[in-house]
Amino acid sequence: MSQLLRIATAGSVDDGKSTLIGRLLFDGKAIFEDQLGAIETASAARGFDGPDLALFTDGLRAEREQGITIDVAYRYFATPKRKFIIADTPGHIQYTRNMVTGASTADVALILIDARNGVLEQSRRHAFLATLLGIPHLVLCVNKMDLVDYSQERFNEIRTEFEAFASKLEVRDLTFIPVSALTGDNVVTPSAAMPWYEGPALLGYLEELHVASDRNLIDARMPVQYVIRPQQADFHDFRGYAGTVAGGVFRPGDEVVVLPSGFSTMVTNVWGPGGTKLDEAFTGQAVTIELADNLDISRGDMLCRPNNRPVSTQDVDAMICWMDSDLTLATDATYTMLHTTRDTRVSVKELEYRLDINTLHRVEEAPSLGLNEIGRVRLRTQKPLHFDAYRRNRDTGSFVLIDEATNNTVAAGMILGPSQNEPNIVWHSGAVTREHRRTRGMTLWLTGLSGSGKSSVAVEIERRLVAAGQPAYILDGDNLRHGLNSDLGFSPEDRQENVRRVTQVARLMADAGVVAIVSLVSPYRADRDAARAAHDADEIPFLEIFMDTPLEVAEARDTKGLYAKARAGEIKDFTGINAPYEAPLRPDLLLRPSDGDAGTLAGIVIDRVEQT
């Protein structure tokens, strides 16, 4: 099934943008006779020969009078294959905010280049803004090919030049089409004048473009928008959480976690608009979800899955585009932020740099951002945000800022991630207790043979915890032997000292609010019991996780070639071969390779972490 396609265009009259859109609409039979009549009348009044198709898109009086496009205009047309929405925006730098607006929901960006002029500053700027706003597909229309004799050589020159520039951007999909909007070559029908071009005409490309995979169907997210409680006889106990799914899939029976409370419950029913019972709800659907437990949930809360949560923090780094003509962005100023269905006050802690959107150079120490300027900022919000990075999810990674005095929308923002450089917190001994810290630490002790899969699982646990906003750090036995334990060998005594040192480091980290993930063979039961006792004494949670991978399997993997060397007698005291491994008697968790891959095993661990 084809899907509604949202197109963003940017450019000025000089590029022939309006002519191109006019041509698409006209040849695509989307301009109606009375509209064409009105344009013909207006064109004649201005002394033009034929209909000026730009008059079709320039809707406001000031635009027609000045012959420029000021604001985003939305145009609609459909072919038998697909429905299209064009957000048509002006190309000049003083209308950057309009371009950003049009680009925010687009699936594909059309960028026009005049074949005679090649890649100009404006084309580069448009391409940059398209990628900044995360438009997945970029199409370069090399226009006015009729004026360069339909030259393949010229087309290739431009293509090479643009590709070199695009390599600096995050472009996911880039296509070049040689066209002539004036004559219609390669706009709706393939051009006879350019037999060397084997690709589709622009309209054909747009009709076939696959965009279904651009959505995030992995990370289940639903910001609660509105709570529906009919309080009528037929639906006396009905309590539905209405919202638009912002990522992933929700099904009845799914376990969900509600943020910020962190309570978990189960989806009992998923309803479409008007009470259509659904088997599942996916990204983009407006639904109402019923949950098993009566929890205190209100607008602004976020539903997600226990093992896949958005980042929750009050400190975020973001790119923002300033959109207000009267005010400028000021450090330490306070704004209202709209993010998903949440609003919160936010203050700008730091303007890290302003980006020159023509050269892409960073202007450090910029004092402020004015209209149409883009920069990177560090923000602190009053309430925690539950977000994903914009590049992963446009719905949960975007926000706008509102000036509290005028109520105007003054900036649009794209979240990069949690703040990289939070200010150092200075504390005196005893002033801060564990309860005061933003996160609670613990130690996860992964024990098992060399090659049992400890490291892979540890890496996956760390990645997921950090993504969920929980600081975590891997203490890997091999790595620690390069530094902290570089003086130790593999005798039972040295192994005991090795475990003791790692225990102390893990305990300190956990006390500081970090989840310490120890990945250590630690073959002796007594050493591990000592590690647990050290944690128990400080009331720090400790989970012993046994990677129960049989020796044959670990040896067959032999990722580091150590088993072979041990068998050949090159390594002494190698656990499992010529040194003992004492398996835990009562591990807190037991993981086997047959339970799944590293990701699955990490999920099991994290579930357990959440219960601790």
Add this chain to the structure above:
Amino acid sequence: MTQTYVLTDLDKLEAEAVHIFREVAATIERPALLFSGGKDSVVMLHLAAKAFWPAPVPFPVMHIDTGQNFDEVIEFRDRTVERFGLRLIVASVQDDIDAGRVAEIGGPLGPRNKLQTVSLLRGIKENQFGAVFGGARRDEEKARAKERVFSFRDEFGQWDPKNQRPELWSLYNGRHHKGENMRVFPLSNWTELDIWNYILREQIDLPDLYYAHQRTVVERDNMLFVVNRFIEPGPGEQPFEATVRFRTIGDATCTGCVESAAATREAVVAEVAAARITERGATRADDAISEAGMEDRKKEGYF
């Protein structure tokens, strides 16, 4: 069949409209829905009902009554409002004329579309509505193509096209001070054909005027007008019988009809899909006044 997780165009438009209704209900005090009995407002009400199911629509509807309506439409309006169990507020243009707040243009049977603005603004003010839902679509007209989904109106109810709030993603800023209000257009991205496809899919009831029927009409300015108590044949105008239907329904003095044999939803969908003239171009005498007719009326506070 493998689940491809792709919404149809209509499902996508429906989801967007439902999102907008919920957003307003959650963030703006005292919303109201403009309901005339015309197809766009009927579709809007249908969507509002779906958005809040199983709860009732949490706001009243308001009709700006020019006093020059088709009788069938008023009956349909009252029937529909009752079926949904809603409160109907009528802001009457006649009241404003009688109170001397507006003067009639072209005598008692002159067009009252322009006069509606005063009644609309009064209705909003008297009821302290923070947001008013309108059924305007961007495909209707070039000034509407530039308007936001959440469109801010100042304390005089006016639209400033050059100073609109940026509107990105699906983040809508409905904040306003007391005395100001928002106009909200949940059908912004729908086309006439989408509306009809949806009416067909959802089997939505409309006034019979939308389907082909016999009428006595006159031809005026290349449009057909029904002869009734508002429209009398002028000099040289010869009334004749025709099978017609209405593509839009507004003030009876300036809404024309088109010759059509489309008597069912299916037939209308087929007709609209093949149409080569926009609905406003075909049947609205008031929009043809000037190149910026709609923009000027909107600036004054029109829908």
